[in-house]
Amino acid sequence: RADDNHHPEELTNKYHVTSHLLGKGGFGKVLLGYKKSDRSVVAIKQLNTQFSTRCSRAIAKTRDIQNEVEVMKKLSHPNIVAIYDCITVAKYSYMVIEYVGGGEFFSKLVDSKYNQMGLGESLGKYFAFQLIDAVLYLHSVGICHRDIKPENILCSNKAERCILKLTDFGMAKNSVNRMKTHCGTPSYCAPEIVANQGVEYTPKVDIWSLGCVLFITFSGYPPFSEEYTDLKMDEQVLTGRLFFHEQWHRITDETQNMIQWMLTVEPLIRPSAVELMSTQWMKCADCLSAKQD
Numbered sequence: 001r002a003d004d005n006h007h008p009e010e011l012t013n014k015y016h017v018t019s020h021l022l023g024k025g026g027f028g029k030v031l032l033g034y035k036k037s038d039r040s041v042v043a044i045k046q047l048n049t050q051f052s053t054r055c056s057r058a059i060a061k062t063r064d065i066q067n068e069v070e071v072m073k074k075l076s077h078p079n080i081v082a083i084y085d086c087i088t089v090a091k092y093s094y095m096v097i098e099y100v101g102g103g104e105f106f107s108k109l110v111d112s113k114y115n116q117m118g119l120g121e122s123l124g125k126y127f128a129f130q131l132i133d134a135v136l137y138l139h140s141v142g143i144c145h146r147d148i149k150p151e152n153i154l155c156s157n158k159a160e161r162c163i164l165k166l167t168d169f170g171m172a173k174n175s176v177n178r179m180k181t182h183c184g185t186p187s188y189c190a191p192e193i194v195a196n197q198g199v200e201y202t203p204k205v206d207i208w209s210l211g212c213v214l215f216i217t218f219s220g221y222p223p224f225s226e227e228y229t230d231l232k233m234d235e236q237v238l239t240g241r242l243f244f245h246e247q248w249h250r251i252t253d254e255t256q257n258m259i260q261w262m263l264t265v266e267p268l269i270r271p272s273a274v275e276l277m278s279t280q281w282m283k284c285a286d287c288l289s290a291k292q293d
């Protein structure tokens, strides 16, 4: 039986699946595994094809695993998690993907060594370059991620200057199709999605989410949170009002302006990944070293 502990032969013939849990998301769990032919380490994302336990307000009731796999197969970039294989048996699908061993970027952001002050200008830009490069590539091949957040960004290892890898293409969509679905995670969700479920939006929604991630990266606190004001999350996002507290004193004006630009409520004024990458801001030593790594 293909249940939580008994994996089907179709999978175990090729892969050894350990019980080491790498992480859990809304739709299933990710286990550490090995490819039997060469003993290489892989991550195995197990998804229940029949129902989702997701309780966020995403309206997708059944996950389109086929779409997630198809999207990942199209992609090849150093800052995007690769897929090797996908095996579906009975009600489970097993995505065999690149193992990324340094944990979630989320854990790095909340690491006590940064004293809730953010990662600082130099390290922040090192990571900003990698994430903008990943999104630039994604958009160039017509894919919109739609759920960029620190939990869906993985660190290559425990080193401070690690390589970041964007993952979780469960919400991704080919942007030549009309995008209307209300999806994403409230604190990272673009205002045009929050504003109206019936109106089409563009890949600029990823730039907004990335702006939220980078805001936290540089300052240590999120741009929108119900913890500091009485305004509901949706209202905060719709107004797009940002508060630059003392954590920003050690960050350059140039960087602060870039983050503010990414968090422009009007999507037409918000920069594309191409525009971001062509700025002087992205031509720094930290960015060049990210490219070489």
Ligand code: ADP
Pocket (backbone or CB within 6 Å): 022, 023, 024, 025, 026, 027, 028, 029, 030, 043, 045, 081, 097, 098, 099, 100, 101, 103, 104, 151, 152, 154, 167, 168, 169, 170
């Ligand atoms: P979901 O779609 O359910 O959110 P994710 O793909 O985001 O699933 O995976 C859930 C969690 O599992 C991630 O947040 C991360 O902690 C862990 N994880 C996912 N993929 C990998 C991987 N390739 N290597 C290591 N850990 C991973």
Ligand code: MG
Pocket (backbone or CB within 6 Å): 025, 026, 151, 152, 168
């Ligand atoms: Mg996820």
